[in-house]
Amino acid sequence: MCGRYSFDDLHEIYEVRSIIEDVASRLGKDAAAGVKRGEVFPSETAAVVTQASPALSCNVMSWGYPLSGKSRLIINAKSENIFSLEIFRKSLGNKKCLIPCTGFYEWKHEGGNKTKYIIKPHGEDFFYLAGLYGSYFIEGEKKDRFVIVTAPANEQMKEVHNRMPLLVLKNAAGDWLHNKIDSTDIKKIYDMTGDLDFNEA
Numbered sequence: 001m002c003g004r005y006s007f008d009d010l011h012e013i014y015e016v017r018s019i020i021e022d023v024a025s026r027l028g029k030d031a032a033a034g035v036k037r038g039e040v041f042p043s044e045t046a047a048v049v050t051q052a053s054p055a056l057s058c059n060v061m062s063w064g065y066p067l068s069g070k071s072r073l074i075i076n077a078k079s080e081n082i083f084s085l086e087i088f089r090k091s092l093g094n095k096k097c098l099i100p101c102t103g104f105y106e107w108k109h110e111g112g113n114k115t116k117y118i119i120k121p122h123g124e125d126f127f128y129l130a131g132l133y134g135s136y137f138i139e140g141e142k143k144d145r146f147v148i149v150t151a152p153a154n155e156q157m158k159e160v161h162n163r164m165p166l167l168v169l170k171n172a173a174g175d176w177l178h179n180k181i182d183s184t185d186i187k188k189i190y191d192m193t194g195d196l197d198f199n200e201a
Contacts, residue, residue, distance in 0.1 A: 002076055002148045002165040005040050005104040005129060006118060007047060015126045015170070019047050019100050022058040031060050039105070042075045048131065048146055049098040051177045056098075061144045066136055077132055079151045079166055079186050088147075091132035096177055097146055098128035098168060105201060108160040115200060117160060121167055122195040130166040130176050130189070151186070156196045167193045 009016040024032035036044045040063065048061045064073030065087065074087070082088040102125060103118040121127055133146040149166040157164045168176050172189055179185060 001106075001161065001163050002104055002129065002150055003042065005099070005148075005165070006102045007035070007037055007040055007100055008102040009037055013102065013126050016100065016102065019049070019058050023047060023060060026058065027060060035060055042073055046146075047100050048133065049100060049128070049173070049177070050133070051094055051096060056173065056177070059097075059144070061097075061133060061146045063146060063148075065134060065145050065147055066138065074147055076150045076165075077147045078163075079130075079149050079183075079190075082132065082149065083183070087134070088132055091134055092181060095133050096181065097131040097133050098173055098176060099131045099146065099148060101127055101129050104129065104165055106157075106161045106164075117198045118201040119157070119160075119164075119196050119198050121169060121193055122197050124169065127170060128168040128173060128176075130168050151190055154190075154193065154196070156198075160198070166190060169193070 020032050034045050035047045040046050042064045043062060045060055045062050048059050049056045050059050064075045077088045103120045105118055107114045107116050130149040131146045133144050135142055135144050150163045151166045153162050153164045168189055169192055172192055175189060
């Protein structure tokens, strides 16, 4: 499960500024202003990096696939299911994306208490979450929506939760976006994550 993440520009992270500037340049200042900063929740509008060659393309989408006739959203896609479930499989060809991220959140339950952590790969202030996106007609208008791909928790993460987002380090961005992905590729990206840093949020 990944129910919240951070896109934080408070620390003057170059990559965050660059993404916002690219959105403003391509889509306009209003689109850039609408990108959620800080803690991002499902259904909110976020910056998303999509497939383009040779450069990456920054776009704006809302988080969550709508379910017909229901108010809830599909916000995550299990990496074990993306090759078999049609709703995800059809995005694997040319609708993979990366969600720019400065940390993701999870809660550790101990007794009756919950501790909120912000988590990131060790030594990394900026990275990506692997994602997929699809097009939907919402209120008569075609809109792209994204989901975050999740994977089983690594040994560190198991102390907090049994799943985690599939983290993509900056140097692996092209591996996710431009390659034909199979389960071996997902394991390679997963194994690149390394150690995680946990800080109370």
